[in-house]
Amino acid sequence: MTLELGPSWYRASKSTARSLSGSIGAAPTCPPMSLHWPSPGSTARPAPSKPLAISKNRRAVPMSDEIVLDVQDVAKTYRVGFFRKRVDAVKAVSFQIRRGEIYGLVGPNGAGKSTTIKMITGLVRPDRGQVRIFGMPATQVAARARMGFLPENPNLYPHLKAGELMRFYGGLLGLSRKESDARAAKLLEQVGLGHALDRPISKFSKGMKQRAGIAQALLGDPEFVVLDEPQSGLDPIGRREIRDLVVDLRRQGKTILFCSHILPDVEDICDRVTLVHRGEVRETGYIHELLNPDVLRYELFARRWSPELTAELGDRVLHHFDIGEVSRVDLRGDIDLEETLALIASAGARVESLQPQKQRLEDVFIRDTTDASEARP
Ligand SMILES: Nc1ncnc2c1ncn2[C@@H]1O[C@H](COP(=O)(O)OP(=O)(O)OP(=O)(O)O)[C@@H](O)[C@H]1O
Numbered sequence: 001m002t003l004e005l006g007p008s009w010y011r012a013s014k015s016t017a018r019s020l021s022g023s024i025g026a027a028p029t030c031p032p033m034s035l036h037w038p039s040p041g042s043t044a045r046p047a048p049s050k051p052l053a054i055s056k057n058r059r060a061v062p063m064s065d066e067i068v069l070d071v072q073d074v075a076k077t078y079r080v081g082f083f084r085k086r087v088d089a090v091k092a093v094s095f096q097i098r099r100g101e102i103y104g105l106v107g108p109n110g111a112g113k114s115t116t117i118k119m120i121t122g123l124v125r126p127d128r129g130q131v132r133i134f135g136m137p138a139t140q141v142a143a144r145a146r147m148g149f150l151p152e153n154p155n156l157y158p159h160l161k162a163g164e165l166m167r168f169y170g171g172l173l174g175l176s177r178k179e180s181d182a183r184a185a186k187l188l189e190q191v192g193l194g195h196a197l198d199r200p201i202s203k204f205s206k207g208m209k210q211r212a213g214i215a216q217a218l219l220g221d222p223e224f225v226v227l228d229e230p231q232s233g234l235d236p237i238g239r240r241e242i243r244d245l246v247v248d249l250r251r252q253g254k255t256i257l258f259c260s261h262i263l264p265d266v267e268d269i270c271d272r273v274t275l276v277h278r279g280e281v282r283e284t285g286y287i288h289e290l291l292n293p294d295v296l297r298y299e300l301f302a303r304r305w306s307p308e309l310t311a312e313l314g315d316r317v318l319h320h321f322d323i324g325e326v327s328r329v330d331l332r333g334d335i336d337l338e339e340t341l342a343l344i345a346s347a348g349a350r351v352e353s354l355q356p357q358k359q360r361l362e363d364v365f366i367r368d369t370t371d372a373s374e375a376r377p
Pocket of ligand 1: 079088109
């Protein structure tokens with residue numbers, strides 16, 4: 001989805017700022033939050049025994065019980081063309097995000113992710129169901145004031161320099177120039193654009209634009225950040241930088257909705273994920289619960305492998321091919337590994353590496369969306 005950042009989104013934020021206390025900058029309604037205790041005035045209960053996520057990026061990050069986002073059975077049908085033909089973009093989507101989570105929203109092209117995000121950010125009104133943010137309707141400005149949003153392909157004003165751009169958005173948020181500049185300098189540094197304060201956006205690379213977009217999404221110091229394809233069009237280094245940045249945001253106590261096609265990253269950094277397909281939820285849950293923990297196959301590299309050894313191992317071998325002096329052999333995942341390795345050693349082959357292969361999020365995605373091509377717009 002491509003959006004022009006500014007107009008409706010910031011108009012709402014600005015009016016919120018005014019109606020609340022004149023400045024989101026001072027964040028009167030959003031005091032610095034703690035992962036362990038709710039913000040003053042919050043209805044959340046302290047959660048003494050919070051689930052701890054498991055991956056290296058998620059380790060030891062406690063999650064609260066407080067529901068930040070509650071998407072309840074939303075549906076949206078667009079009407080297109082002269083005959084007002086129906087396009088059922090979202091048929092039934094529900095999920096909840098707790099404070100402190102990085103939550104993945106994935107699905108093939110045309111699955112309804114961006115429409116769901118538009119309903120969350122209040123840009124599109126659902127035909128059915130409701131979205132609540134911090135317990136408030138998504139359309140309520142007080143809810144939006146606590147949310148930051150990076151649309152896919154943010155359309156940042158190209159003639160402005162990075163510093164000017166941030167000052168512009170800071171003004172829309174109701175921040176004083178001093179406060180805006182201070183936050184901008186800190187945020188641009190944090191997203192790796194500290195050196196580019198005086199460069200016009202038109203001279204930015206795609207990755208720099210994405211990072212500037214993230215900086216603007218964080219300018220109001222939101223507790224909840226919605227990132228729609230933040231890694232879109234980035235090279236592997238840029239993708240990794242954004243991924244690390246998202247992890248860092250969580251460390252600062254933010255809750256993040258991360259919509260991405262980069263499934264290994266979703267698997268690596270998200271706690272839970274919802275997979276949508278054709279406007280409906282296909283899978284939802286903790287990543288480690290969605291993935292089969294069994295070894296599917298072993299990938300083995302060896303020297304001095306012989307055709308006789310392949311024959312001796314029989315149906316334990318799935319594939320075997322030689323690359324010069326090295327052989328790559330795929331073995332079934334349910335074999336007796338110790339016995340098989342003993343057979344290989346006694347045949348005179350030397351194992352150079354052995355890698356167990358388990359199910360990945362990508363496998364679940366492909367399994368659940370094999371008819372994805374039909375869902376493409
Ligand atoms: N404004 C609109 N008017 C009409 N149809 C729309 C509109 N926006 C989206 N659609 C259609 O709704 C369906 C879902 O689109 P949506 O952009 O939500 O999917 P998506 O999962 O975000 O896809 P992608 O990964 O390609 O961004 C598609 O068939 C799309 O063509």
